[in-house]
Amino acid sequence: MNPTPLLAHLRFPLDQARGRRYPELAHPYRNPFQRDRDRVVHARAFRRLENKTQVFTAGLSDHFRNRLTHTIEVSQIARTVAGVLGLDEDLTEALALAHDIGHPPFGHAGEEVLDRLMRRFGDRFDHNLHALRIVETFENRYPRFPGLNLTFEVREGIVKHSRDFGPGEIPELEEYLPGLRPPLEAQLIDLCDEIAYDTADLDDGYHAGLVTMEGAAAASDKFRELDHAASMQFPGAPERTRMHEVVRGLIDWFVSGLVEGTVGAAAGLSGVAAVREHPARLVQFTPATAAGAAQLKHFLRDQVYESSALTAGRRRSAMQMENLFELLLEHPERLPASYLEESAAQPLHRQVCDYIAGMTDGFFERTCGQWGIL
Numbered sequence: 001m002n003p004t005p006l007l008a009h010l011r012f013p014l015d016q017a018r019g020r021r022y023p024e025l026a027h028p029y030r031n032p033f034q035r036d037r038d039r040v041v042h043a044r045a046f047r048r049l050e051n052k053t054q055v056f057t058a059g060l061s062d063h064f065r066n067r068l069t070h071t072i073e074v075s076q077i078a079r080t081v082a083g084v085l086g087l088d089e090d091l092t093e094a095l096a097l098a099h100d101i102g103h104p105p106f107g108h109a110g111e112e113v114l115d116r117l118m119r120r121f122g123d124r125f126d127h128n129l130h131a132l133r134i135v136e137t138f139e140n141r142y143p144r145f146p147g148l149n150l151t152f153e154v155r156e157g158i159v160k161h162s163r164d165f166g167p168g169e170i171p172e173l174e175e176y177l178p179g180l181r182p183p184l185e186a187q188l189i190d191l192c193d194e195i196a197y198d199t200a201d202l203d204d205g206y207h208a209g210l211v212t213m214e215g216a217a218a219a220s221d222k223f224r225e226l227d228h229a230a231s232m233q234f235p236g237a238p239e240r241t242r243m244h245e246v247v248r249g250l251i252d253w254f255v256s257g258l259v260e261g262t263v264g265a266a267a268g269l270s271g272v273a274a275v276r277e278h279p280a281r282l283v284q285f286t287p288a289t290a291a292g293a294a295q296l297k298h299f300l301r302d303q304v305y306e307s308s309a310l311t312a313g314r315r316r317s318a319m320q321m322e323n324l325f326e327l328l329l330e331h332p333e334r335l336p337a338s339y340l341e342e343s344a345a346q347p348l349h350r351q352v353c354d355y356i357a358g359m360t361d362g363f364f365e366r367t368c369g370q371w372g373i374l
């Protein structure tokens with residue numbers, strides 16, 4: 001049943017893992033990447049994903065994705081891709097489950113606000129670097145070490161989730177092999193994330209009444225083709241069911257394009273060292289799937305992300321976040337004493353930023369409500 005793994009020779013070899021910052025004894029039946037996966041799942045930051053907005057804020061419907069269900073979808077897609085390519089599924093899964101834990105409340109809008117506010121201090125907010133601080137510092141669950149003590153490869157994959165960096169570019173990340181590509185297991189998370197959210201946003205957008213079948217068919221060639229095929233094969237099926245059929249077909253098409261594009265790009269490479277030294281990332285769509293993804297993104301931007309239904313709420317949350325940031329800068333005594341003490345080595349703007357970034361949407365709204373922040 002299983003086809004021959006296509007890139008098994010490029011799988012990250014577990015025996016080459018650089019290990020943990022604080023050495024630990026081996027576990028009798030879980031390898032280090034399996035343990036990292038479990039550590040992520042048991043982290044508080046992971047559970048908070050349930051109450052963080054993906055695109056549609058909670059309260060509109062119980063059926064929209066939140067960041068936790070999105071994460072599970074990414075993880076399933078990524079494991080499928082890793083499996084068919086013959087890569088390490090445990091490393092892939094650990095990275096997929098961790099990929100969004102650094103997101104502040106209210107999705108990308110929240111990230112933009114925090115980054116803008118931090119620039120005033122010559123600093124930045126980046127959700128991947130924030131995720132690293134979470135797993136290195138903020139999660140305190142073990143008596144022997146701070147953070148989750150994850151393997152080097154998982155930490156490297158977290159900081160290189162969406163982009164690589166050169167030597168000297170990000171001083172605090174010098175240990176994470178600047179100038180080198182991460183292993184394929186890490187490279188594939190970013191595009192599996194894209195497959196998951198493009199298709200999910202289409203689905204949620206449809207159920208929110210922002211997307212129509214006709215509109216999507218006009219904007220996306222692949223959607224039109226799949227919708228046509230579904231209409232011919234299931235002429236009596238309700239429109240909603242046809243939509244699900246098309247969304248499933250799109251996921252399948254993108255995943256196949258990702259597998260094919262990556263196998264093509266990696267042809268001739270001999271091992272993980274060659275993956276690391278390759279001048280560009282190898283995990284990629286075929287040109288046809290990349291064009292299809294661009295069409296879909298364009299459509300989603302106009303119909304969903306920039307729709308007035310979403311932008312009004314986003315503007316309000318952005319304003320509140322800015323006001324909360326200013327309030328805490330002026331009144332740091334409102335921060336929990338234990339947090340102030342733990343993070344005392346950081347400048348105040350960073351303490352405030354990290355505190356807000358760790359909030360769920362719900363906690364953010366309760367805090368704003370209590371403090372009269374409109």
Ligand code: MG
Pocket residue numbers: 070074099100193
């Ligand atoms: Mg994501």
